[in-house]
Amino acid sequence: MFVSILRITKFAGQNFWRNFWLSLITISMLVLTLLTINVLLVLNLVTDKAIEYVEQRIEVSVYFNAGVEQEKVTNTAGYLRDLPQVRDVETITAAEAYDRFQVRHAGDTAILTSLEEIGDNPFGPTLVVKAFSANDFPFILSALDNPQFRDAIRDKDFSSYEEVISRIRYTTDRIRLFGLGLSVIFLLIAMLIVFNTVRMGIFTHREEIGIMKLVGASNWFVRAPFLLEVIGYSLLSTVIMAALMYPTIAFMETRFDSYFDGQATHLLQYFEMNGWMIFGAQFLAVALISMIATGFAMRKYLKV
Amino acid sequence: MIRFKNVNKIYPPNVVGIRNVSLHIKPGEFVSIVGQSGQGKSTLAKMLFCEERPTSGEVIIGGWDITRIREHDVPLLRRQIGVVFQDFKLLPQKTVFENVAFALEVAGEPIKRIRQVVPQVLRIVNLGEKIDRYPHQLSGGEQQRVVIARSLVHRPKILVADEPTGNLDSVNTHEIMELLKKINEFGTTVVLVTHNRDVVNTLHKRVITLEGGQVVADVERGKYRL
Ligand SMILES: Nc1ncnc2c1ncn2[C@@H]1O[C@H](COP(=O)(O)OP(=O)(O)OP(=O)(O)O)[C@@H](O)[C@H]1O
Ligand SMILES: [Mg+2]
Numbered sequence: 244m245f246v247s248i249l250r251i252t253k254f255a256g257q258n259f260w261r262n263f264w265l266s267l268i269t270i271s272m273l274v275l276t277l278l279t280i281n282v283l284l285v286l287n288l289v290t291d292k293a294i295e296y297v298e299q300r301i302e303v304s305v306y307f308n309a310g311v312e313q314e315k316v317t318n319t320a321g322y323l324r325d326l327p328q329v330r331d332v333e334t335i336t337a338a339e340a341y342d343r344f345q346v347r348h349a350g351d352t353a354i355l356t357s358l359e360e361i362g363d364n365p366f367g368p369t370l371v372v373k374a375f376s377a378n379d380f381p382f383i384l385s386a387l388d389n390p391q392f393r394d395a396i397r398d399k400d401f402s403s404y405e406e407v408i409s410r411i412r413y414t415t416d417r418i419r420l421f422g423l424g425l426s427v428i429f430l431l432i433a434m435l436i437v438f439n440t441v442r443m444g445i446f447t448h449r450e451e452i453g454i455m456k457l458v459g460a461s462n463w464f465v466r467a468p469f470l471l472e473v474i475g476y477s478l479l480s481t482v483i484m485a486a487l488m489y490p491t492i493a494f495m496e497t498r499f500d501s502y503f504d505g506q507a508t509h510l511l512q513y514f515e516m517n518g519w520m521i522f523g524a525q526f527l528a529v530a531l532i533s534m535i536a537t538g539f540a541m542r543k544y545l546k547v
Numbered sequence: 548m549i550r551f552k553n554v555n556k557i558y559p560p561n562v563v564g565i566r567n568v569s570l571h572i573k574p575g576e577f578v579s580i581v582g583q584s585g586q587g588k589s590t591l592a593k594m595l596f597c598e599e600r601p602t603s604g605e606v607i608i609g610g611w612d613i614t615r616i617r618e619h620d621v622p623l624l625r626r627q628i629g630v631v632f633q634d635f636k637l638l639p640q641k642t643v644f645e646n647v648a649f650a651l652e653v654a655g656e657p658i659k660r661i662r663q664v665v666p667q668v669l670r671i672v673n674l675g676e677k678i679d680r681y682p683h684q685l686s687g688g689e690q691q692r693v694v695i696a697r698s699l700v701h702r703p704k705i706l707v708a709d710e711p712t713g714n715l716d717s718v719n720t721h722e723i724m725e726l727l728k729k730i731n732e733f734g735t736t737v738v739l740v741t742h743n744r745d746v747v748n749t750l751h752k753r754v755i756t757l758e759g760g761q762v763v764a765d766v767e768r769g770k771y772r773l
Contacts, residue, residue: 247655451638451649457596459626459701460653462619 247464254468255475258444266476269433269440273480273533274487276429277525281488283422284521285510289499290415292508297407298377305387306398307367309337315395316368319387323372326386328379333371340366367397377408433529434536437476441469441540452545466541473537477530485522489514548574548705548736549595554604556590556760564590564599566760572738574704577731579747580740581771582757588740591757592709595738596628597621609704626654629698629735631708637682637693643669644678647697654701668696672726688719695726706730709740720746747771 259266307316320332335343341364348354358365374380380401387399445452455465489511496510514521549572556564565587572578580588593599594606597613606613611624637646644665651661669675672692682690691711698706708727712720724746731737741747747754747770754769755762 244655246657250652250655450636454638454649455653456622457598457625457630457632458650458653458697459622459624461622461655464653464655 251464251467251471255471258448258468258472259475261447262440262443265440265443269436269476270480270483272429272433272436273476273529274483276426276433277480277484277529278487279422279426279429280525281484283419283426285492285495286415286418286422288510288513289508290411292499292503293411294408296503297411299373301374301377301380303372303374303380303383304400305370305372305396306400307369307395308397309363309365309367311367311395313368315392316370319392319395320370322392323370323383323386326383328374328376328382329372330375331373333373335369335371337364337366337368340364340369430532434532437473437533437536438540440476441473441537442544444469444472445540445544466545469537469541469545470534473533474530477526477533481522481526481529484525485518489518548572548576548609549738550605550607551591551594552605552607554594554601554606556587556594556599557602563587563760565757568604568760568762570755570762570765572736574736575731575734577728577737577750577752578739579750579752579754579769580738580757581742581747581754584742586757587760588757589709590760592707592738592740595705595707596625596630622654626701627704629695629701629703629706631691631694631698631706631711637690637697639682642679642681643674643685643693646682646693647700650697650700664700668699669693671699671729672696686719687715688722691715691719691723692726695723695730699730703735705736705738707738707740710742711739712741712743712746717745724750744771 305319307319316334320334323329323332344358344366345355348358372383374383384399384401387393387396452465492511492514496508499508499510549570551568551570554568555566558564568587568591580591582588590599594601594613595608597608597616600606601614604614608624609627611620616624638649641649647665647668648661651664656664666675666678669678672695674689674692674696677685677689682693685693695706695708695711706727711727712723715723720743727737727739728750739746751768753767754764754771756764756769
């Protein structure tokens with residue numbers, strides 16, 4: 244048994260080397276197919292990250308009337324904090340609002356002089372509310388319409404990030420669809436190439452195969468080398484893919500992180516933690532599909 | 548050992564391979580099958596090692612019913628039958644030793660047994676000295692002897708030889724025939740398909756003549772007669 248497995252491995256290796264260029268093409272095509280799949284995977288991760296990034300920046304500013312009692316502001320802030328949808332409430336006192344305005348318009352003397360002309364602090368305190376999800380804002384806004392708070396509130400301003408998010412989603416969904424289509428096409432081409440490689444392998448080994456059959460080699464002994472060969476292709480292409488993937492991800496991560504204001508995307512970490520599963524699953528899938536293609540080729544060209 | 552009962556072989560769509568053949572070959576016999584080209588000799592020979600199956604009738608080889616044999620029993624049957632074929636060649640990139648060893652390797656035989664059996668059968672065919680040569684370094688007769696050696700590795704009960712001397716001159720033909728006789732004397736049943744009149748006439752063994760796929764003569768100690 245063991246010696247048979249050894250010999251089958253030897254025959255599979257011979258198939259590989261004798262049709263070296265075909266083997267190379269087959270592996271390249273499998274790598275290409277895996278590449279599209281992995282690009283999709285990374286795209287998914289980055290999209291999630293981008294949406295999370297944007298969502299974290301969504302906030303509602305609640306402006307109180309100038310001169311409102313501090314207690315009212317504290318109560319409102321407390322009420323909001325107790326809402327399960329609210330992630331964080333930041334209180335900006337009237338004085339802080341005044342300072343911020345000054346800082347923001349530091350270069351604009353006209354505005355600053357008119358501010359001084361007013362004399363009094365025209366700003367009221369402000370609450371800056373952050374939610375866990377962009378979907379929660381309508382609820383939070385309507386909660387503030389409660390008469391208990393309504394009268395003290397001058398204005399609410401909801402920066403409309405929803406549009407940004409839906410634009411990200413729209414774009415990535417289209418890219419994803421395109422990528423998916425491309426993956427399917429590549430996969431089909433890869434299967435055709437695997438089929439053809441096995442067909443050529445059977446063709447170049449027809450004398451050996453003829454002899455094998457006549458001297459009483461069992462069917463699996465004739466077939467196993469071809470199956471083993473495509474498992475080898477799958478393994479090799481997955482390893483090549485993984486070897487290309489890690490440095491690329493590491494490089495991309497530095498780019499993305501600066502894009503997201505230094506907020507870590509943890510892409511590499513994700514691949515390091517789930518690498519065995521990600522590439523293991525890809526290997527299994529490619530091996531399985533290649534073996535099916537091999538099965539078809541053997542059924543058609545390898546009469547036993 | 549070998550029994551054909553009303554065997555027909557029709558190649559699709561309607562080419563007659565053999566027609567209504569019944570015969571019995573006993574263990575240890577040496578049988579020549581003769582006939583002109585296209586009369587069904589190879590068809591009959593191929594049925595002996597299950598390369599072709601009868602369209603109707605019954606073929607029994609050493610206890611196996613070819614008509615009903617299970618797919619995974621075919622290799623087992625073939626290990627009991629040595630085959631030397633017209634177009635059944637050696638692998639050019641393998642040495643004599645490797646060519647013969649190949650038949651054992653693919654049957655899952657351990658290396659120890661291969662090292663023991665291969666030189667043994669090569670001595671039987673008188674090629675013990677040329678074990679490391681490649682086929683192109685051998686004469687036609689020597690190549691055919693390697694093929695015969697390879698067919699012997701499983702110690703077959705039956706040896707089927709289809710035109711083993713087809714491409715050989717008379718000296719080499721004589722050598723091969725002596726070899727086949729020797730194998731037969733060791734107890735192997737030999738079925739020889741041939742065109743060669745002299746070969747048949749000097750054998751003085753049973754001769755079965757085929758014509759149009761039918762057995763038209765079956766003579767003990769026969770002559771080549773057409
Ligand atoms: N695989 C096949 N498919 C269709 N017809 C075949 C096949 N093999 C043989 N035949 C036909 O069956 C008939 C018998 O062929 P076979 O090979 O048995 O003849 P033969 O006696 O061996 O001839 P030769 O002496 O030329 O080798 C021929 O008419 C041949 O054309
Ligand atoms: Mg013939």
